Amino acid sequence: MVKVRHLKKIFYTGKGARTAVNGLDFDVRKGEFFALLGPNGAGKTTTISILSTILKPTEGTVSIDSLDVTQEPHRVRQKIGVIFQDPSLDDRLSAIENMDFHGRLYGMSSLQRKERIQFMLSTVDLWERRHDLVRTYSGGMRRRLEIARGLMHFPELLILDEPTIGLDPATRRTIWEYVHFARKEWGMTILLTTHYLEEAESADRLAIMNEGRFVALDTPENLKKQVGPEIVTLESDPDKIELIKSFLCEQFGIKEFRDERIGSFSFPLPADIGNAIHVVQKITVPIQAMTIRSPDLDDVFIQITGKGVSSSSEAASPFHRVYRGKL
Ligand SMILES: Nc1ncnc2c1ncn2[C@@H]1O[C@H](COP(=O)(O)OP(=O)(O)O)[C@@H](O)[C@H]1O
Ligand SMILES: [Mg+2]
Structure with a gap:
């Protein structure tokens, strides 16, 4: 057409x-x-x-x-x-x-x-x-x-x-x-x-x-698949965030971090690493909360261009699993 x-x-x-x-x-x-x-x-x-x-x-x-x-x-x-x-x-x-x-x-x-x-x-x-x-x-x-x-x-x-x-x-x-x-x-x-x-x-x-x-x-499905199976968000003491990031990078080769709020950041979990909970359990610094969700198109856009399409909260994925407390 x-x-x-x-x-x-x-x-x-x-x-x-x-x-x-x-x-x-x-x-x-x-x-x-x-x-x-x-x-x-x-x-x-x-x-x-x-x-x-x-x-x-x-x-x-x-x-x-x-x-x-x-x-x-x-x-x-x-x-x-x-x-x-x-x-x-x-x-x-x-x-x-x-x-x-x-x-x-x-x-x-x-x-x-x-x-x-x-x-x-x-x-x-x-x-x-x-x-x-x-x-x-x-x-x-x-x-x-x-x-x-x-x-x-x-x-x-x-x-x-x-x-x-x-x-x-x-x-x-x-x-x-x-x-x-x-x-x-x-x-x-x-x-x-x-x-x-x-x-x-x-x-x-x-x-x-x-x-x-x-x-x-x-297709939207294929684009999201390219990001990885899951996006993990972690919350911790703001002073410890950089420490956690470098641990994840050294131990698991995770490099694509995105800052959320103060004391919170997220990353796409590489497909070959396996379960997010097992990864996070290896972190010795206390983690206050962990969220796991499927990638959305904003994640696709960020991965490709380094910035988001829209900063609106409407972009949030409804497929959230939230873990709070001790992991
Ligand atoms: N008539 C115009 N004269 C000069 N620059 C223009 C004109 N129309 C659009 N642009 C520029 O072209 C770029 C793309 O604009 P546009 O197509 O409106 O983007 P979008 O619809 O994705 O927001 C922008 O940098 C915009 O400033
Ligand atoms: Mg326009």
Whole structure:
């Protein structure tokens, strides 16, 4: 569905050239859910803007369903629905007017528009409010309206640029329900950018992006497997932390430490070392607590780039086993 080759985008500003996208190669299959995960400034929006014909690439090619985005932007636009990072609704119009305008832009007939507006607004639970000005909508309602609008013309590819940023958890969940519904019902292909790890988790494949490049591309499961079987976090007297780290390094060759809070650090347990409890029992300095969890995508990102995608606590894995007291 999507084919990207040697894609590069350089912005020339007053201060000189800035390479936002620096050589991307990837394909997205029909019906696939593909995620781009990366911190702010990684180049996600720039990539999405090129795919949706808003920006021209500096180098390289992009095709959508075999149509080149620079040669045939109009035909490409018919195939895609885009939900932008920055809201793009007209808030002086009602929901129904925003939808109708969009339908006209896409050349839908009056009957098609009427049927489709009713169906989509009902799906996102806004039919009762259809005549109200968007100005009076909450953030979550606006987002739902944007999703309804993005799906209105039956796009084959839905592109979402950080669609749930700044929304409360309940609205985020609702939006995901619509997106998965569209995917299941219509076999839609989905390309998502996000810096929320749990949104990238449910993708078929995901690319981790940093400074304009992909630093990894695989299924979420395979990426997490590369980190190691488990992440161990230890808590001890802050003065003893360095001592414990050097013991772990000398005895077990463990090198990748990550400081958590004061007096607490974590490390991926190398696969060939075995049981975490046995490792920790060899430490002679008192350990106040030990936590063992499965690696998450933040661990993957840290291992590859040396820094986290997001510092939010939402990144925490639900698969915790906590040991307190004497080990
Ligand atoms: N129109 C522009 N002009 C100059 N620099 C830009 C422009 N758009 C984006 N950039 C720069 O390109 C880089 C990537 O930005 P962006 O694609 O928005 O990243 P992301 O969406 O991953 O946060 C950033 O360094 C950003 O400042
Ligand atoms: Mg962005």
